[in-house]
Amino acid sequence: MTQTARGWGFVAPALLWTFAFFILPLIVMGAMSLATLDGRTLVWGLSLANYAELAEKAYLWRAILVSLEITLTVTIVSVLLAYPLAWIIAFRVPKRWQRLTLLLAILPFWTSYVVRSYAWLLVLAREGVVNQTLLNLGLIAEPLTLANTRFATITGFVHFFVMLLTLTIYANLIQLSPNYRRAAMDLGASAFQTFRHVILPLTLPGIVTGAFLTFVLCIGDYVTPQILGGNTELTVPQVIMVQLGRRADFPLASALAIVLMGIVTLAYLACARWLRLDRI
Amino acid sequence: MNRLPSFLLCSAALFLATSPATAxxxxxxxxxxxxxxxxxxxxxxxxxxxxxxxxxxxxxxxxxxxxxxxxxxxxxxxxxxxxxxxxxxxxxxxxxxxxxxxxxxxxxxxxxxxxxxxxxxxxxxxxxxxGYNTISYNADKVDPADMQDLATVWSETYQGRISIYDYYLPLIGLAAISAGIPTAEIGADDLDAIGEVLSTMRGRAASVAGVVAAQTALATGEVDIVVGGGEWLTAVLAEDQPELTWTIPDQGAVRWxxxxxxxxxxxxxxxxxxxxxxxxxxxxxxxxxxxxxxxxxxxxxxxxxxxxxxxxxxxRWDEQPGYLARTQLYPAPDTDLDIEMQDLWLNTLQQ
Missing domain, CATH: 3.40.190.10 (Periplasmic binding protein-like II)
Known part of the structure; x- marks a missing residue:
């Protein structure tokens, strides 16, 4: 057996798996998005009617806009919270405690995603912990409306994604040699200048990788906005579910899914330069 | 040579032991x-x-x-x-x-x-x-008399204290009843009038919720009224929270x-x-x-x-004759009208 044949033999299972469970479903979804429904009968074809609906129906456009606004907010807030946390774990926590600290940081991962979302709903309720604390401290006179809002959706997402980003940024930070910081200090850089011109550029791949994963997972998530958002506004995955539930409009749902993939692809292209999946 | 019969006996025993379950x-x-x-x-x-x-x-x-x-x-x-x-x-x-x-x-x-x-x-x-898609409410928090009229249910008095059940057919049915349109006669021409009622309802609501979320909202005091609720929503909560109840307003309600x-x-x-x-x-x-x-x-x-x-x-077993007389089956649209109703509902949610 030649070296090349052996090489193909090793990668063949992975290729077959990718083809069967990614490429093939993607082709089917693409073809489905070009089909139409005649009553309840699926008519295969090359129609762009479903994509035209995206342009015609305001609620579909609004869903795309809502998804993007929520996803970008979650990504930015999560990065801003996760970076200092990862920094503290990497450089301020003694080495022997770092593993335990990371374990504590990811502890919420151990509970069910759905249960965690419902827990947030109770925490943010009018009679929940947050409102009761603010009322008891005299900071508010009436309970705030926190649950069933975009704020609740973003809070639920940020709680989850800060953990993910902390891990990716931490993995990046601990690979940095302390000599970079020492050299910058020796050359007269202040702590801020060292961070701005040395540390930040070197940790950018970790940040972008985590941010990209956050973006992808957040924009495609159905559970959190459904439970915490109270349907006060709809994201794309929620609209996809509505299309499937009663009418089984798989063509329109597929077109929406393709649009979602298009947005993710654009996000990938925007940050491809810094993406380093080996830093995860 | 003795091993083969033993093996066959064991296999047969295993088959007999498992066969009742598979049969x-x-x-x-x-x-x-x-x-x-x-x-x-x-x-x-x-x-x-x-x-x-x-x-x-x-x-x-x-x-x-x-x-x-x-x-x-x-x-x-x-x-x-x-x-x-x-x-x-x-x-x-x-x-x-x-x-x-x-x-x-x-x-x-x-x-x-x-x-x-x-x-x-x-x-x-x-x-x-x-059962009924009607009005569930917390009797300790709202005036039960207000719940007898659909117009006062989603009036300004209850701004932000309402959750709407997240299913467009019964809600469109309730809005139609409120607008005086029989659910069996809803046509495309009625959707503007129904849409106005839905918009008012939506404007007063704190959330649009599925079964569990609506139950949670009512039970935790997040909202005091669930439009589209009914015995199916409050009955399982009745033992612990008897103040959570339901009614069929004077205009009627929708029957599922x-x-x-x-x-x-x-x-x-x-x-x-x-x-x-x-x-x-x-x-x-x-x-x-x-x-x-x-x-x-x-x-x-x-x-x-x-x-x-x-x-x-x-x-409410004894009240069923009255309830059955006052409620209408929820809309059963054909495909085209169904699409228009769903679009109306989604547009209302995205307002």
């Missing part, structure tokens, strides 16, 4: 969550030595798509929204049902719904449970009904029929009515002989 009949049913209560299913399994495999679904479209992709014989029984029986019949999914084998004569006459369950003179399903039928192509039609006979029997009906997932009125009036007084009080 047990299995019935596959596509159902709503109320059928998954063991208290409902176990008596049938024990009586017929059968394992009932239940699969829940959400939305008729999803169920029909699943059935169309299945092989004949994969499914035996289907529970379906009463207004969607015709869709399943059109798709060749339901088999004719021998109605003389079922206790339809004992049903509340208003819920037999032959116009829904019968197509071209052939019965394909029977109603098994019904679920039907059950045999899937076309089942390899065991007799067992499937036995299952439907059990579900529609007084005993099965009483258990289905008080399922741990959600409560609802049994279609068979004789279930009243089995339900306890406390259970009947929660179901």
């Amino acid at each position: 047990q009949q299995e019935l596959n049913a596509l159902v709503w969550c109320d059928h998954t209560d063991p208290a409902l299913i176990e008596p049938f399994e024990a009586a017929h030595n059968v394992k009932v495999n239940l699969r829940e679904y959400e939305g008729t479209g999803a169920a029909l798509a699943l059935l169309e992709q299945s092989r004949p014989g994969d499914w035996d029984v289907l529970v379906i929204d009463g207004i969607d029986v015709f869709r399943a019949v059109e798709g060749g999914i339901l088999a004719p049902l021998p109605e003389d084998a079922l206790p339809i004569a004992d049903f509340f006459p208003e819920v037999v719904m032959a116009e829904n369950n019968t197509v071209d003179g052939v019965t394909y399903a029977v109603t098994e449970k019904f 009904a679920q039907s059950i039928g045999i899937v076309q192509g089942t390899s065991q039609p007799d067992l499937a029929l036995e299952f439907i006979k059990y579900i529609t029997s007084p005993e099965g009906q009483a258990r289905l009515a008080t399922s741990s997932c959600f409560w609802g009125m049994p279609a068979n009036a004789k279930a009243g002989e089995i339900l306890t007084d406390a259970q009947k009080a929660v179901l």
